[in-house]
Each structure stands twice: as C-alpha cells, then as structure tokens.
Amino acid sequence: MVNWQKKHILGIKDLTRQEIEVVFNLAASFKELSQREVKKAPALRGKTVINLFFESSTRTRTSFELAAKRLSADVLNFSSSTSSLSKGETIVDTIKNLESYHPDILVIRIGYSNSLYSLSQYTSASIVNAGDGANEHPTQALLDMFTVKEIKGTLEGLSVLIVGDIKHSRVARSNIFGFQKFSSSLRVCGPPTLIPYEFHKLGVDISYNLDECLPQADVIIFLRIQQERQTSSFFPSIREYVNNFSLNPERIKRTKKDCLIMHPGPVNWDIEISSQLKERIHPLILKQVENGLAVRMATLYLVGTQKGEYENTD
Amino acid sequence: MKILIKGAKIVNFDDIIEGNLFIRNSRIAKIGEVSEEPDKIIDAKGKFVLPGLIDMHTHLRTPGREDEEDLWSGSKAAAKGGFTTIFCMPNTRPALDNQGQVNWLLEEAGKIGIIEILPVGAITKGREGKELSEFGMLKKAGCLCLSDDGNPLEDSSLLRRALEYAKMYDLLIISHCEDKNLSASGSLREHLISSKYGMEGIPWASESIAVFRDIELARYLDTKIHIAHVSTKRSLQIIKKAKEEGVKVSCETAPHYFTLTIEDLEKSHFHPNFKVNPPLGNREDLEAIREGLKEGVIDCIATDHAPHSQGEKELPFEEAPPGVVGLELAFSLSYTYLVKAQILDLKDLVKLMSYNPANILGLKDKGYIKEGAWADLIIVDLSRSWQVLPHKLFSKSKNTPFIGHTLEGIVEFTICKGKVVYTEKGKNG
Ligand SMILES: [Zn+2]
Ligand SMILES: [Zn+2]
Numbered sequence: 170m171v172n173w174q175k176k177h178i179l180g181i182k183d184l185t186r187q188e189i190e191v192v193f194n195l196a197a198s199f200k201e202l203s204q205r206e207v208k209k210a211p212a213l214r215g216k217t218v219i220n221l222f223f224e225s226s227t228r229t230r231t232s233f234e235l236a237a238k239r240l241s242a243d244v245l246n247f248s249s250s251t252s253s254l255s256k257g258e259t260i261v262d263t264i265k266n267l268e269s270y271h272p273d274i275l276v277i278r279i280g281y282s283n284s285l286y287s288l289s290q291y292t293s294a295s296i297v298n299a300g301d302g303a304n305e306h307p308t309q310a311l312l313d314m315f316t317v318k319e320i321k322g323t324l325e326g327l328s329v330l331i332v333g334d335i336k337h338s339r340v341a342r343s344n345i346f347g348f349q350k351f352s353s354s355l356r357v358c359g360p361p362t363l364i365p366y367e368f369h370k371l372g373v374d375i376s377y378n379l380d381e382c383l384p385q386a387d388v389i390i391f392l393r394i395q396q397e398r399q400t401s402s403f404f405p406s407i408r409e410y411v412n413n414f415s416l417n418p419e420r421i422k423r424t425k426k427d428c429l430i431m432h433p434g435p436v437n438w439d440i441e442i443s444s445q446l447k448e449r450i451h452p453l454i455l456k457q458v459e460n461g462l463a464v465r466m467a468t469l470y471l472v473g474t475q476k477g478e479y480e481n482t483d
Numbered sequence: 484m485k486i487l488i489k490g491a492k493i494v495n496f497d498d499i500i501e502g503n504l505f506i507r508n509s510r511i512a513k514i515g516e517v518s519e520e521p522d523k524i525i526d527a528k529g530k531f532v533l534p535g536l537i538d539m540h541t542h543l544r545t546p547g548r549e550d551e552e553d554l555w556s557g558s559k560a561a562a563k564g565g566f567t568t569i570f571c572m573p574n575t576r577p578a579l580d581n582q583g584q585v586n587w588l589l590e591e592a593g594k595i596g597i598i599e600i601l602p603v604g605a606i607t608k609g610r611e612g613k614e615l616s617e618f619g620m621l622k623k624a625g626c627l628c629l630s631d632d633g634n635p636l637e638d639s640s641l642l643r644r645a646l647e648y649a650k651m652y653d654l655l656i657i658s659h660c661e662d663k664n665l666s667a668s669g670s671l672r673e674h675l676i677s678s679k680y681g682m683e684g685i686p687w688a689s690e691s692i693a694v695f696r697d698i699e700l701a702r703y704l705d706t707k708i709h710i711a712h713v714s715t716k717r718s719l720q721i722i723k724k725a726k727e728e729g730v731k732v733s734c735e736t737a738p739h740y741f742t743l744t745i746e747d748l749e750k751s752h753f754h755p756n757f758k759v760n761p762p763l764g765n766r767e768d769l770e771a772i773r774e775g776l777k778e779g780v781i782d783c784i785a786t787d788h789a790p791h792s793q794g795e796k797e798l799p800f801e802e803a804p805p806g807v808v809g810l811e812l813a814f815s816l817s818y819t820y821l822v823k824a825q826i827l828d829l830k831d832l833v834k835l836m837s838y839n840p841a842n843i844l845g846l847k848d849k850g851y852i853k854e855g856a857w858a859d860l861i862i863v864d865l866s867r868s869w870q871v872l873p874h875k876l877f878s879k880s881k882n883t884p885f886i887g888h889t890l891e892g893i894v895e896f897t898i899c900k901g902k903v904v905y906t907e908k909g910k911n912g
Contacts, residue, residue, distance in 0.1 A: 182679075259794070259797060259798060260798075261798075279799075281800070282681040282682045282683075282801060283680040283753055283800065284799035284801070286752040286753070287752065287753065287754065287755075287799065287800065288799075302801070303681025303682070304680050304681040304682070305681075336681075338681075342679070342680075342681055365681075366673045366674065366675070366678050366684060367674065367675040367678055370675045371675070371678075371679065
C-alpha cells in the first residue's frame with residue numbers, strides 16, 4: 170500500500186512527480202468507477218468536506234461537490250464573497266468558526282494569491298486549493314495533464330504552449346509547474362504586459378508571436394481573458410488582442426494534426442477562440458470536465474485517507 | 484540626582500575612551516576623575532557607554548490606534564531598545580497636522596516623561612497631499628521636521644512649495660519615496676518570487692524614481708531634503724551621486740533592509756510580519772545598503788517602528804498592512820549584523836544611530852558624550868545575547884519577523900536627561 174504524505178494540496182509547486190503520478194493512477198480508477206451503474210464509493214464515509222468559496226465559481230464548486238458525494242462524504246457548501254463578510258469579520262474568523270463542525274477537508278477558492286498556507290494554521294482540516302488568486306489552481310492543472318496523458322500516452326518531452334493572460338492566471342502557473350516536472354518544454358505567448366516579471370527565469374520560453382509558436386506545439390492551452398484587463402491598459406482593445414492571440418480557422422491550420430487544444434473554460438468565444446472552431450474544440454473541453462471530476466475525487470481521497478491507492482472493496 | 488558611571492568604555496562617533504562619567508541632574512558634569520560624592524554608582528566595567536540612540540522615524544499610533552501602541556508602551560519599548568529620543572510620524576487619526584494636535588501630543592508625552600518624544604508634523608492637511616499645513620504653527624508647537632510618511636507627495640509642484648516654504652522655518656522635509664502608480668496594489672517586491680506565486684509586485688523603480696525627483700527639486704531649489712527608509716541599490720546610487728555633487732540630501736534606512744531579503748519572505752511562507760513598505764529587496768539591494776552604511780552614503784539607521792494588531796497581521800498577506808516593530812530590536816540587529824559582521828565598528832554605529840540624527844535634526848547637546856551635554860546615555864553589554872520573544876516585548880504589538888532569533892548586545896541601562904529610565908531585569912540600578 171502506497172501512503173500519501175501531504176496533508177494539504179495547496180499547489181503543484183509542492184508536489185513531486187511521483188505524487189502527481191499517484192493522483193493520475195487514482196483518477197483513472199475513479200473515472201472507471203464513474204462509468205459504472207453504482208457510481209459511489211464509501212471511501213470518505215463519515216467525513217465532512219466543506220466547499221469554502223470566497224469567490225463564486227459554480228463549475229469548480231459543482232465538480233468538487235459531486236466528487237465528494239461520489240466518495241460518500243458529507244458536503245457543506247459555504248459561499249461568501251469577501252466583500253460580503255460582515256464588518257470586521259475576517260477570512261480567518263470564518264475558518265475558525267467552521268472548525269466547530271470538525272471538517273476533515275476544506276476545499277477553498279479565494280481571491281488572495283498564495284494565502285492558503287497561512288490559513289492552514291487556523292484549521293485542523295486538510296485544505297485542497299480550488300484556486301487562490303493568481304497563484305495556483307492545482308486540480309485544473311492535474312486534470313489538464315491527466316487528459317493529455319490519456320490521449321498522448323505520456324507527458325514526457327511534450328511541447329506545451331500557454332496563450333493569453335499569463336500574469337493573472339493561476340491555471341497557467343499550475344500547468345507550468347506540473348508539465349515541467351515531466352520534462353515537457355514550456356512556452357508562454359501573450360502581450361508582454363501580461364507576461365510576469367522575470368518569468369524566463371522559471372525556464373519558460375517567452376513569445377509574443379502566436380503564429381510562430383503554433384507549428385511546434387503538442388498541447389496548447391488558451392486562457393480566459395478578463396475584459397477589465399483592457400481598461401487597465403494591458404492591451405489597447407479586444408480587437409487588437411483577437412488579431413494577435415485568438416485561435417481562428419486560419420491559424421489552426423498551422424498547428425500539428427494531433428495538437429491538443431485546451432481551455433480551462435468558460436471560453437469567451439471569438440476572443441480566445443473563434444466560434445467557428447466550436448465543434449473542433451468542444452469534445453476535448455467536455456473530456457476535461459469529465460476528467461476534472463475524477464481528478465478531484467483523487468485529491469479528496471488522498472488528503473482524506475492519506476492512502477495512495479484505492480481498493481474497490483464493493 | 485548624581486550618578487557615577489564607573490570604568491566604562493565611552494563611545495563617541497570619533498573616539499572611544501575608558502573612564503568615569505559623572506552625571507549631575509540632567510547633564511553630563513564630568514568625564515574623568517571625580518571627587519564629588521554620587522547618589523548612585525553604576526559599575527560599568529567591561530561595558531560600553533553610548534550616547535542615547537535617536538530614532539528619526541517611529542509610528543506611535545497615538546492618537547487613533549492606542550490598541551496597537553500608545554505613548555506609554557512606545558516609550559517603554561524605546562527605553563528598552565536604548566532610544567532616548569524618538570520622532571513620531573504624523574499618520575495618526577487625526578493626523579498631526581496642526582498646532583493643537585501637536586500641543587496635545589507633547590502634553591501627553593510630557594506626562595509620561597520616560598524618554599523624549601518629538602513630533603513630526605504633516606506636510607499637508609490631513610496628509611491628503613493637497614494643501615500645505617501651517618508650517619509656522621507646527622514649528623512653534625515644537626516640530627523640527629515634517630513628513631506625510633505613508634504617502635509620497637505625488638504632486639511635484641506641491642513638494643516644491645513645501646521645500647521652499649520650509650526654508651523660512653528651517654524645517655526638514657522627510658520624504659516617503661514611492662511612485663504610487665507603479666507600486667499600485669503590490670505587496671512585495673516585483674521579482675521572480677512574486678511572479679512565481681502570482682502576487683502583485685512593486686517594481687524597485689517605484690522608489691528610485693521618487694528619490695530622483697525629490698533630489699532634483701532639492702538641487703533646483705537648493706534646499707535640504709531627507710529620504711526615509713531607503714531600500715534599493717538604485718536609490719543609493721542616485722543619492723551618492725547627488726551628495727558628491729553637493730545636493731543637501733540625507734537619508735536613512737531601517738534594520739530590515741540590511742538583514743532580510745525577499746528570499747526570507749518566501750521562506751516564511753509569506754508571513755505578514757515580513758511585509759514592509761518599501762518591500763524587502765534582493766541580495767544585491769541588501770549588499771548595497773550595507774555598503775551605503777559603511778561608506779556613509781546612508782546617514783542614519785531609523786526603525787520605521789510600525790506596530791500592528793494581531794488581527795491585522797492575520798489578514799491574507801496581500802491585505803495585511805505593512806510594517807514591523809523595531810524599537811526594541813534596532814540596536815541589537817545593527818550590532819549583530821553590522822558590527823559583529825565586521826561591516827562597521829561601534830563608533831560608526833553611534834554615528835548612524837545617534838550623532839548623525841542629532842545633527843540632521845539640529846538637536847542641541849545630544850548625540851555626543853561630552854561635559855555639558857544632556858545626560859542621554861545607554862550602557863550596553865556587547866558580550867551577551869538575547870532571544871526575541873513576543874511576550875517579552877514592551878511594545879503592545881509583536882509584529883516582527885525576528886521572533887525566535889538570537890541577537891547580540893543587550894541594553895542594560897538607559898538614562899534620559901540624568902534619569903535612569905530603563906534597567907535590565909536583574910541589574911541593580
Ligand atoms: Zn514611509
Ligand atoms: Zn514610516
């Protein structure tokens with residue numbers, strides 16, 4: 170029996186390649202389980218999972234909620250935008266209050282980058298990061314990588330391209346740290362204003378020219394662009410952004426035949442990707458959603474049981 | 484009250500002599516052999532006597548946030564740290580921007596009377612950076628210098644007026660250098676580390692751009708200016724050049740800038756106790772600060788003592804207010820990391836922490852141990868070390884990144900105007 174040592178899953182940064190492989194193996198088992206008639210496993214029976222979302226995200230929350238339920242945990246959803254916390258009440262107060270329910274796992278989505286380590290000091294529960302500011306979104310990267318591995322058979326030596334707002338993207342960071350652990354080569358492409366300072370020092374290739382990047386890539390992840398980046402002058406207009414960085418029918422011809430085109434969703438059609446490509450892109454996005462459930466079951470299982478393997482005893 | 488300090492090594496910025504020191508009432512009466520009978524004898528054999536330290540930059544949170552620090556706890560902390568004179572910044576609620584506020588503060592400080600608290604008046608009304616406060620009235624109330632610390636004066640024309648107008652009263656303008664548009668919502672230095680964690684960073688240029696502008700105005704107007712809490716290599720290069728060219732610029736740094744870097748912040752898992760403004764820099768900045776202290780480009784070490792409540796430091800790093808407490812640590816930090824580390828000698832330290840601040844602010848009979856000067860003195864034992872423990876700090880707030888650290892050099896006695904205002908536990912004074 171493989172044991173799992175990590176109490177929390179706060180970021181891909183902290184995971185080893187071996188640990189990521191453990192997640193993948195488990196995710197494969199859980200994916201198989203989800204295809205059966207009885208989709209439930211008793212692994213987390215009697216455990217309490219709280220989805221603590223300080224930023225709204227129906228999709229990620231739903232995925233975690235279903236993942237926890239499939240593992241037979243009791244699930245509580247607690248949503249509160251930080252702005253609606255009553256005056257003087259802090260995030261720490263909220264976590265301290267929830268301690269009264271003796272939760273085993275807190276799944277936290279929060280707007281503050283890199284804030285979960287300090288919050289972990291105030292709870293005895295394990296924390297799974299469901300996105301913290303622009304820092305990390307580890308389960309998204311795990312599901313992206315799992316999906317790529319499923320299709321390509323390996324993550325070794327792939328050429329991965331991430332396009333768009335790298336600076337503000339937790340998805341980009343988690344994927345970069347993840348793919349790098351499998352010796353994939355990483356390249357980011359976007360306007361220079363949206364490439365983080367000194368980012369090349371992470372061993373990431375930087376480009377401002379999408380057309381040049383497309384032919385080499387085995388995997389391309391398009392990131393969602395927030396409209397407000399335009400008003401704060403990261404780029405002059407959506408139109409100009411689209412001209413440079415949107416995937417359209419012309420550009421897609423430049424990609425490899427078997428290139429995987431991914432998006433963490435929801436897609437702004439005709440901004441990141443042309444709506445004419447919906448049919449080409451959609452199947453993979455649906456696969457990502459399905460795999461997301463399996464990967465999240467795996468992460469909850471790991472921190473909830475500290476076991477690195479799943480034995481189906483039913 | 485007459486006090487005889489026996490057999491100490493007496494340290495000034497220019498000399499160390501061994502001998503007796505006799506205090507009569509509030510002044511140093513004699514250095515050398517004394518026949519007069521004292522009321523009290525302090526045997527200081529093997530110890531060092533230094534001029535009382537002078538801190539140009541503290542935040543005492545009074546009025547407004549007395550839960551974080553008040554004049555009593557701040558005075559106790561200062562005395563324990565060896566400071567006999569401290570300047571408190573005007574970013575209180577309400578701000579120290581008028582004669583009435585300053586009078587009130589000095590009256591309250593007078594009632595405590597542990598060490599000398601001197602007010603820094605605000606440059607602009609309410610520290611809003613819009614209209615000048617009444618410099619003349621502030622001067623009359625007792626201000627020697629003015630600052631909007633916490634905020635830069637963004638309007639260059641307003642800074643120009645402030646520098647010009649301050650000439651009339653010989654008031655020193657202390658500038659908090661930061662380009663707010665650049666630093667924006669950043670909470671740490673923009674660096675590979677901030678990029679790695681997706682945290683909003685502050686470019687180092689934010690400080691040096693402001694330093695350069697301030698120096699150009701001081702050069703243009705031929706006025707003095709003092710730059711607060713210098714933290715970057717580039718700022719120091721600009722200041723050094725300006726000094727060589729004769730601009731009347733002086734500057735200070737704070738202990739955290741020559742002891743910590745952004746790497747330490749990362750190692751702390753981004754603990755809010757490591758959040759300061761300007762933010763911690765990289766190794767090059769730290770080395771440049773040490774070099775600047777050694778070369779004399781930096782005139783003083785000030786604490787930028789900034790108490791914050793437990794609750795405020797429980798906020799997420801990006802939301803937590805910047806600042807660390809420093810009064811009780813500054814001397815030992817400086818001694819440990821500068822003198823023990825053989826970057827400076829003890830005389831240099833006295834220059835940076837007492838002689839220079841006294842000169843820059845025109846404090847008469849302070850900062851130098853001589854007959855006739857105020858008996859503002861500290862006795863330190865440099866052979867002993869101590870551990871920083873939160874419950875042992877006199878300051879009401881415990882926000883320091885040095886909790887648990889062992890530091891060299893202990894202040895055993897603090898004497899302010901002839902009165903022993905702090906005695907280390909176990910010492911008889
Ligand atoms: Zn300041
Ligand atoms: Zn300050």
